[in-house]
Amino acid sequence: MxxxxxxxxxxxxxxxxxxxxxxxxxxxxxxxxxxxxxxxxxxxxxxxxxxxxxxxxxxxGLVDDHVHPVLGDYTPRQHQANYLEGFVHGGVTTVISAGEVHTPGRPKDREGTKALAVLAAKSFRTVRPSGARVHAGALLLEEGLTEQDFRDLAVQGVHLVGEIGISGVQDPDTAAQMTAWAQAAGMTVTAHVGGKSVPTSRTIDAEFVVAVRPDVAAHVNGGPTATGIEDVERILVETDAYVELVHNGNVRAARDVATLVAERGELHRLLIGTDSPAGTGVVPLGVLRTLSWISALAGIPAPEALAAASGNTTTARRVAGGxxxxxxxxxxxxxxxxxxxxxxxxxxxxxxxxxxxxxxxxxxxxxxxxxxxxxxxxxxxxxxxxx
Ligand SMILES: [Zn+2]
Missing domain, CATH: 2.30.40.10 (Urease, subunit C, domain 1)
Structure with missing residues:
Protein backbone atom coordinates (compact mmCIF):
# COMPACT_ATOMS: atom_id res chain seq x y z
CA MET A 1 0.00 0.00 0.00
CA GLY A 61 14.95 19.97 5.93
CA LEU A 62 18.14 21.82 6.76
CA VAL A 63 21.57 20.28 6.24
CA ASP A 64 24.33 20.89 8.77
CA ASP A 65 27.60 20.60 6.85
CA HIS A 66 29.85 20.46 9.89
CA VAL A 67 29.28 18.17 12.86
CA HIS A 68 31.73 15.97 14.75
CA PRO A 69 29.65 12.96 15.83
CA VAL A 70 31.10 9.88 17.50
CA LEU A 71 28.67 6.99 17.79
CA GLY A 72 24.97 7.17 18.51
CA ASP A 73 23.29 10.32 19.75
CA TYR A 74 25.97 11.15 22.31
CA THR A 75 28.99 13.45 22.28
CA PRO A 76 31.81 12.97 24.77
CA ARG A 77 33.10 16.48 23.88
CA GLN A 78 30.29 18.10 25.88
CA HIS A 79 29.03 14.99 27.70
CA GLN A 80 25.70 15.48 26.04
CA ALA A 81 23.10 12.96 24.94
CA ASN A 82 20.32 13.39 22.38
CA TYR A 83 21.94 16.43 20.78
CA LEU A 84 21.23 15.21 17.24
CA GLU A 85 17.57 14.80 18.17
CA GLY A 86 17.75 18.41 19.37
CA PHE A 87 19.05 19.44 15.93
CA VAL A 88 15.94 17.94 14.31
CA HIS A 89 13.89 20.22 16.56
CA GLY A 90 15.92 23.04 14.95
CA GLY A 91 14.89 21.93 11.47
CA VAL A 92 18.01 19.91 10.59
CA THR A 93 17.27 16.58 8.90
CA THR A 94 20.70 15.82 7.39
CA VAL A 95 24.06 15.99 9.12
CA ILE A 96 27.48 15.79 7.47
CA SER A 97 30.39 14.61 9.59
CA ALA A 98 33.63 16.57 9.50
CA GLY A 99 35.41 13.71 11.29
CA GLU A 100 34.86 11.64 14.43
CA VAL A 101 37.66 13.51 16.20
CA HIS A 102 36.09 13.33 19.64
CA THR A 103 36.16 9.53 19.79
CA PRO A 104 37.77 8.63 23.12
CA GLY A 105 41.23 7.21 22.41
CA ARG A 106 40.88 7.93 18.71
CA PRO A 107 43.35 5.66 16.90
CA LYS A 108 45.99 7.58 14.97
CA ASP A 109 47.54 4.74 13.00
CA ARG A 110 46.65 3.75 9.46
CA GLU A 111 44.50 0.71 10.30
CA GLY A 112 42.85 2.40 13.25
CA THR A 113 41.77 5.52 11.39
CA LYS A 114 40.34 3.36 8.58
CA ALA A 115 38.47 1.17 11.05
CA LEU A 116 36.96 4.18 12.80
CA ALA A 117 35.69 5.62 9.51
CA VAL A 118 34.09 2.32 8.49
CA LEU A 119 32.54 1.82 11.94
CA ALA A 120 31.02 5.33 12.07
CA ALA A 121 29.80 5.19 8.46
CA LYS A 122 28.09 1.84 8.92
CA SER A 123 26.74 2.56 12.39
CA PHE A 124 25.02 5.79 11.37
CA ARG A 125 23.37 4.12 8.42
CA THR A 126 20.96 2.59 10.93
CA VAL A 127 21.11 5.16 13.75
CA ARG A 128 18.72 7.92 12.76
CA PRO A 129 17.98 10.23 15.71
CA SER A 130 14.40 11.46 15.21
CA GLY A 131 14.83 10.41 11.58
CA ALA A 132 17.91 12.53 10.87
CA ARG A 133 20.27 11.21 8.19
CA VAL A 134 23.78 11.33 9.62
CA HIS A 135 26.52 10.92 7.02
CA ALA A 136 29.36 9.89 9.28
CA GLY A 137 32.63 8.05 8.94
CA ALA A 138 34.68 10.98 7.69
CA LEU A 139 38.17 9.55 7.35
CA LEU A 140 40.82 11.41 9.33
CA LEU A 141 44.07 11.47 7.38
CA GLU A 142 47.03 9.79 9.05
CA GLU A 143 50.51 9.00 7.72
CA GLY A 144 50.85 5.81 5.72
CA LEU A 145 47.43 5.70 4.04
CA THR A 146 47.73 4.41 0.48
CA GLU A 147 45.76 5.00 -2.69
CA GLN A 148 44.32 1.49 -2.36
CA ASP A 149 43.09 2.33 1.15
CA PHE A 150 40.85 5.08 -0.25
CA ARG A 151 39.42 2.69 -2.86
CA ASP A 152 38.78 0.03 -0.23
CA LEU A 153 37.11 2.54 2.09
CA ALA A 154 34.85 3.82 -0.69
CA VAL A 155 33.64 0.25 -1.27
CA GLN A 156 32.74 0.14 2.44
CA GLY A 157 30.60 3.27 2.09
CA VAL A 158 33.07 5.87 3.37
CA HIS A 159 32.48 8.93 1.19
CA LEU A 160 33.89 11.76 3.30
CA VAL A 161 37.35 12.85 4.40
CA GLY A 162 37.19 14.75 7.69
CA GLU A 163 38.82 18.09 8.33
CA ILE A 164 42.42 18.10 7.20
CA GLY A 165 44.56 19.93 9.74
CA ILE A 166 43.16 18.36 12.89
CA SER A 167 44.64 14.88 12.37
CA GLY A 168 48.17 13.60 11.76
CA VAL A 169 48.68 14.62 8.13
CA GLN A 170 49.50 18.32 8.23
CA ASP A 171 52.07 18.83 5.51
CA PRO A 172 50.51 20.20 2.31
CA ASP A 173 52.23 17.78 -0.10
CA THR A 174 50.99 14.66 1.70
CA ALA A 175 47.57 16.22 2.20
CA ALA A 176 47.34 17.09 -1.50
CA GLN A 177 48.31 13.56 -2.56
CA MET A 178 45.76 11.93 -0.26
CA THR A 179 43.08 14.45 -1.29
CA ALA A 180 43.61 13.50 -4.93
CA TRP A 181 43.35 9.78 -4.05
CA ALA A 182 40.17 10.40 -2.03
CA GLN A 183 38.55 12.44 -4.78
CA ALA A 184 39.46 9.78 -7.37
CA ALA A 185 37.66 7.27 -5.13
CA GLY A 186 34.55 9.48 -5.14
CA MET A 187 34.96 11.05 -1.71
CA THR A 188 34.50 14.70 -0.81
CA VAL A 189 37.30 16.27 1.20
CA THR A 190 37.13 19.01 3.83
CA ALA A 191 39.98 21.19 5.07
CA HIS A 192 39.98 23.14 8.33
CA VAL A 193 40.59 26.83 7.62
CA GLY A 194 41.72 29.45 10.12
CA GLY A 195 43.27 29.35 13.55
CA LYS A 196 43.84 26.21 15.60
CA SER A 197 40.72 24.62 17.10
CA VAL A 198 42.70 22.59 19.64
CA PRO A 199 46.41 22.74 20.59
CA THR A 200 47.39 19.84 18.30
CA SER A 201 45.69 21.17 15.17
CA ARG A 202 47.23 23.47 12.58
CA THR A 203 46.53 27.03 11.49
CA ILE A 204 45.47 26.85 7.86
CA ASP A 205 45.49 29.71 5.36
CA ALA A 206 44.62 30.10 1.68
CA GLU A 207 48.10 28.92 0.66
CA PHE A 208 47.35 25.49 2.14
CA VAL A 209 43.88 25.29 0.55
CA VAL A 210 45.26 26.26 -2.88
CA ALA A 211 47.92 23.55 -2.55
CA VAL A 212 45.63 20.79 -1.23
CA ARG A 213 42.45 21.42 -3.32
CA PRO A 214 39.77 20.15 -0.92
CA ASP A 215 36.11 20.14 -1.97
CA VAL A 216 35.11 22.22 1.03
CA ALA A 217 37.06 24.98 2.81
CA ALA A 218 35.58 24.54 6.28
CA HIS A 219 34.45 27.38 8.52
CA VAL A 220 36.10 30.23 6.65
CA ASN A 221 34.55 32.47 9.33
CA GLY A 222 36.54 30.60 11.97
CA GLY A 223 36.29 27.36 13.81
CA PRO A 224 36.36 29.29 16.04
CA THR A 225 39.05 31.81 14.96
CA ALA A 226 38.61 33.40 11.52
CA THR A 227 41.21 33.75 8.80
CA GLY A 228 41.34 37.07 6.93
CA ILE A 229 38.81 37.95 4.23
CA GLU A 230 41.70 38.17 1.73
CA ASP A 231 42.35 34.47 2.35
CA VAL A 232 38.71 33.68 1.61
CA GLU A 233 38.88 35.73 -1.58
CA ARG A 234 41.98 33.83 -2.68
CA ILE A 235 40.21 30.50 -2.07
CA LEU A 236 37.26 31.70 -4.16
CA VAL A 237 39.49 32.97 -6.98
CA GLU A 238 42.10 30.21 -7.14
CA THR A 239 40.11 27.06 -6.27
CA ASP A 240 36.70 25.52 -6.94
CA ALA A 241 36.13 24.78 -3.26
CA TYR A 242 32.86 25.44 -1.52
CA VAL A 243 33.24 27.85 1.40
CA GLU A 244 31.50 27.03 4.63
CA LEU A 245 30.25 29.30 7.41
CA VAL A 246 29.61 27.91 10.87
CA HIS A 247 27.79 28.99 13.99
CA ASN A 248 30.90 28.25 16.09
CA GLY A 249 32.75 31.08 14.35
CA ASN A 250 33.22 34.79 14.02
CA VAL A 251 29.94 36.64 13.31
CA ARG A 252 31.57 39.61 11.64
CA ALA A 253 33.58 37.31 9.36
CA ALA A 254 30.36 35.42 8.51
CA ARG A 255 28.85 38.71 7.39
CA ASP A 256 31.94 39.66 5.37
CA VAL A 257 32.26 36.25 3.67
CA ALA A 258 28.56 36.12 2.76
CA THR A 259 28.78 39.65 1.37
CA LEU A 260 31.87 38.77 -0.70
CA VAL A 261 30.37 35.55 -2.06
CA ALA A 262 27.15 37.36 -3.02
CA GLU A 263 29.06 40.22 -4.69
CA ARG A 264 30.97 37.66 -6.73
CA GLY A 265 27.67 36.02 -7.80
CA GLU A 266 28.79 32.74 -6.24
CA LEU A 267 26.14 32.01 -3.61
CA HIS A 268 26.04 28.44 -4.99
CA ARG A 269 29.44 27.95 -3.32
CA LEU A 270 28.23 28.87 0.17
CA LEU A 271 27.54 26.13 2.76
CA ILE A 272 26.32 26.38 6.37
CA GLY A 273 27.20 24.26 9.37
CA THR A 274 27.54 24.50 13.12
CA ASP A 275 30.96 22.91 13.89
CA SER A 276 29.31 21.27 16.86
CA PRO A 277 30.00 20.04 19.41
CA ALA A 278 32.66 22.65 20.09
CA GLY A 279 33.94 24.71 22.96
CA THR A 280 30.93 26.94 22.37
CA GLY A 281 28.76 23.91 23.06
CA VAL A 282 26.03 22.21 21.10
CA VAL A 283 23.56 24.67 19.64
CA PRO A 284 20.41 23.00 18.28
CA LEU A 285 19.40 26.19 16.46
CA GLY A 286 22.91 26.88 15.13
CA VAL A 287 22.03 26.48 11.46
CA LEU A 288 18.93 28.68 11.79
CA ARG A 289 20.94 31.33 13.64
CA THR A 290 23.71 31.34 11.04
CA LEU A 291 21.05 31.78 8.36
CA SER A 292 19.72 34.80 10.25
CA TRP A 293 23.26 36.28 10.40
CA ILE A 294 23.81 36.10 6.66
CA SER A 295 20.30 37.30 5.91
CA ALA A 296 20.08 40.09 8.47
CA LEU A 297 23.72 41.24 8.44
CA ALA A 298 24.83 40.53 4.84
CA GLY A 299 21.46 41.08 3.17
CA ILE A 300 21.32 37.64 1.55
CA PRO A 301 17.66 37.04 0.64
CA ALA A 302 16.23 34.26 2.81
CA PRO A 303 15.40 31.86 -0.07
CA GLU A 304 19.04 31.95 -1.23
CA ALA A 305 20.35 31.80 2.32
CA LEU A 306 18.25 28.69 2.90
CA ALA A 307 19.79 27.02 -0.17
CA ALA A 308 23.21 27.43 1.49
CA ALA A 309 21.88 25.25 4.29
CA SER A 310 20.13 22.70 2.09
CA GLY A 311 20.49 22.15 -1.66
CA ASN A 312 23.97 23.64 -1.94
CA THR A 313 25.25 21.21 0.65
CA THR A 314 23.66 18.06 -0.73
CA THR A 315 25.00 19.02 -4.15
CA ALA A 316 28.48 19.59 -2.72
CA ARG A 317 28.39 16.32 -0.78
CA ARG A 318 26.59 14.34 -3.52
CA VAL A 319 23.96 13.00 -1.10
CA ALA A 320 20.16 12.87 -1.28
CA GLY A 321 17.94 15.51 0.32
CA GLY A 322 18.11 19.26 0.77
ZN1 LIG B 1 37.86 22.84 12.16
Missing part, protein backbone atom coordinates in the same frame (compact mmCIF):
# COMPACT_ATOMS: atom_id res chain seq x y z
CA UNK A 2 1.25 3.47 -0.88
CA UNK A 3 1.92 5.71 2.12
CA UNK A 4 0.77 9.22 1.32
CA UNK A 5 0.88 12.66 2.83
CA UNK A 6 -0.65 15.74 1.22
CA UNK A 7 0.84 19.04 2.39
CA UNK A 8 -1.57 21.92 1.79
CA UNK A 9 -1.93 25.59 2.67
CA UNK A 10 1.67 26.46 1.81
CA UNK A 11 2.20 30.22 1.99
CA UNK A 12 5.72 30.17 0.55
CA UNK A 13 7.44 27.14 -0.94
CA UNK A 14 11.23 27.28 -0.80
CA UNK A 15 12.97 24.66 -2.92
CA UNK A 16 16.54 24.69 -1.57
CA UNK A 17 17.77 25.17 -5.16
CA UNK A 18 19.97 28.24 -5.42
CA UNK A 19 19.06 28.76 -9.11
CA UNK A 20 15.26 28.59 -8.48
CA UNK A 21 14.77 29.06 -4.75
CA UNK A 22 11.00 29.75 -4.74
CA UNK A 23 8.30 27.58 -6.36
CA UNK A 24 4.81 28.82 -7.21
CA UNK A 25 2.74 26.11 -5.55
CA UNK A 26 0.54 25.71 -2.50
CA UNK A 27 0.63 21.94 -2.12
CA UNK A 28 3.08 19.04 -2.15
CA UNK A 29 2.10 15.40 -2.48
CA UNK A 30 4.33 12.83 -0.81
CA UNK A 31 4.22 9.14 -1.71
CA UNK A 32 6.29 6.45 -0.04
CA UNK A 33 8.65 8.94 1.53
CA UNK A 34 9.40 10.88 -1.63
CA UNK A 35 8.01 14.05 -3.17
CA UNK A 36 5.58 12.85 -5.85
CA UNK A 37 4.06 16.13 -7.07
CA UNK A 38 4.26 19.88 -6.47
CA UNK A 39 1.44 22.18 -7.52
CA UNK A 40 -2.04 23.42 -6.86
CA UNK A 41 -4.01 21.73 -4.08
CA UNK A 42 -7.04 21.42 -6.37
CA UNK A 43 -5.00 19.39 -8.88
CA UNK A 44 -3.34 17.02 -6.44
CA UNK A 45 -5.07 13.85 -5.30
CA UNK A 46 -6.34 14.50 -1.79
CA UNK A 47 -6.68 10.91 -0.57
CA UNK A 48 -4.87 10.11 2.64
CA UNK A 49 -3.61 12.20 5.54
CA UNK A 50 -3.30 15.96 5.16
CA UNK A 51 -0.79 18.32 6.76
CA UNK A 52 -2.30 21.80 6.42
CA UNK A 53 0.52 24.26 7.09
CA UNK A 54 -1.95 27.13 7.43
CA UNK A 55 -0.06 29.66 5.30
CA UNK A 56 3.39 28.99 6.77
CA UNK A 57 6.55 28.37 4.73
CA UNK A 58 7.49 24.89 3.54
CA UNK A 59 11.19 24.29 3.00
CA UNK A 60 13.51 21.31 2.68
CA UNK A 323 15.63 20.08 -2.00
CA UNK A 324 11.90 19.99 -2.63
CA UNK A 325 11.50 18.49 -6.08
CA UNK A 326 9.80 15.45 -7.52
CA UNK A 327 11.69 12.30 -6.57
CA UNK A 328 13.59 13.87 -3.66
CA UNK A 329 13.25 12.42 -0.15
CA UNK A 330 10.30 14.09 1.60
CA UNK A 331 12.40 15.74 4.31
CA UNK A 332 10.49 18.94 4.96
CA UNK A 333 10.19 21.69 7.52
CA UNK A 334 7.18 23.84 8.21
CA UNK A 335 8.58 27.14 9.40
CA UNK A 336 7.34 30.63 10.16
CA UNK A 337 8.08 33.85 11.96
CA UNK A 338 8.10 33.19 15.68
CA UNK A 339 5.16 34.42 17.70
CA UNK A 340 5.85 38.02 18.70
CA UNK A 341 8.28 38.73 15.85
CA UNK A 342 8.09 42.03 14.01
CA UNK A 343 8.34 39.91 10.86
CA UNK A 344 5.39 38.16 9.28
CA UNK A 345 6.92 34.99 7.85
CA UNK A 346 10.06 32.81 7.74
CA UNK A 347 11.87 34.97 5.19
CA UNK A 348 11.00 38.15 7.07
CA UNK A 349 12.14 36.64 10.36
CA UNK A 350 15.57 35.80 8.92
CA UNK A 351 15.90 39.26 7.40
CA UNK A 352 15.03 40.79 10.77
CA UNK A 353 17.63 38.65 12.55
CA UNK A 354 15.08 36.60 14.47
CA UNK A 355 15.43 32.85 14.83
CA UNK A 356 12.48 31.40 12.90
CA UNK A 357 10.01 28.97 14.45
CA UNK A 358 10.02 25.33 13.41
CA UNK A 359 6.35 24.36 13.37
CA UNK A 360 6.79 20.77 12.17
CA UNK A 361 9.43 18.47 10.69
CA UNK A 362 8.79 15.66 8.22
CA UNK A 363 11.37 12.98 7.37
CA UNK A 364 10.77 10.35 4.71
CA UNK A 365 7.18 11.61 4.50
CA UNK A 366 6.44 11.09 8.19
CA UNK A 367 5.91 13.82 10.79
CA UNK A 368 8.81 13.44 13.27
CA UNK A 369 8.40 16.75 15.10
CA UNK A 370 4.91 18.13 15.64
CA UNK A 371 5.99 20.97 17.88
CA UNK A 372 9.63 22.05 18.22
CA UNK A 373 10.96 21.87 21.76
CA UNK A 374 13.73 24.32 20.86
CA UNK A 375 12.22 27.18 18.86
CA UNK A 376 9.50 29.61 19.91
CA UNK A 377 5.99 28.78 18.63
CA UNK A 378 5.10 29.90 15.08
CA UNK A 379 2.63 32.62 14.19
CA UNK A 380 0.76 30.13 12.00
CA UNK A 381 0.12 26.80 13.68
CA UNK A 382 -0.21 23.89 11.23
CA UNK A 383 -3.02 21.34 11.38
CA UNK A 384 -1.39 17.95 11.65
CA UNK A 385 -2.63 14.73 10.11
CA UNK A 386 -4.69 12.64 12.51
CA UNK A 387 -3.08 9.75 14.32
Missing amino acids: THRLLVTGIGTLLTGRIDAPIAEADAVLVEDGKVAAIGDASDLDGEGPVLDVNGATLAP VIEVGAPADLIVTDAPDGSRADDFCGALAAGDTPAIAAVVVDGKVVVAKSRNTPPPKRVPRLPEG
